[in-house]
Amino acid sequence: MHVSSYAMGKSEMEKSYDSIGHKPKDVSLKDLSNRLAEFAQARGWDEYHSPRNLLLALVGEVGELSEIFQWKGEVGKGLPNWSADEKEHLEDEVSDVLLYLVRLADVCGLDLGQAALTKIIKNARKYPVVVNQNPNSSYN
Numbered sequence: 118m119h120v121s122s123y124a125m126g127k128s129e130m131e132k133s134y135d136s137i138g139h140k141p142k143d144v145s146l147k148d149l150s151n152r153l154a155e156f157a158q159a160r161g162w163d164e165y166h167s168p169r170n171l172l173l174a175l176v177g178e179v180g181e182l183s184e185i186f187q188w189k190g191e192v193g194k195g196l197p198n199w200s201a202d203e204k205e206h207l208e209d210e211v212s213d214v215l216l217y218l219v220r221l222a223d224v225c226g227l228d229l230g231q232a233a234l235t236k237i238i239k240n241a242r243k244y245p246v247v248v249n250q251n252p253n254s255s256y257n
């Protein structure tokens with residue numbers, strides 16, 4: 118059984134738009150989590166979405182994302198000189214990684230958004246702002 122893709126059919130994609138066809142301004146992690154839960158349940162995939170399976174799927178998608186950058190050398194911010202197809206491919210793989218991460222957090226019973234905010238606070242305490250600090254000195 119193929120459970121590695123969250124590719125959406127057109128009718129499901131249309132749910133991303135409001136009643137007059139506008140894309141929503143923002144998408145919450147909770148929205149994504151709910152959509153993924155519905156997606157899995159409708160297809161009978163819940164039994165396959167164990168934490169371990171989702172983690173392995175996530176790692177696989179990170180590999181697919183890495184392949185896009187493999188052998189390109191350093192890539193500039195904003196992806197100058199990338200074609201529309203290359204950028205779409207990147208969007209697809211970045212999304213696969215995000216979606217599996219969101220799904221993994223959900224089946225583990227975590228609030229990913231809150232956990233991420235808490236982690237930023239922990240990081241801020243660990244790496245306090247120092248005026249005129251040499252950026253290379255924080256990794257000593």
Ligand SMILES: [Mg+2]
Nearest residue numbers: 178181210213
């Ligand atoms: Mg993929």
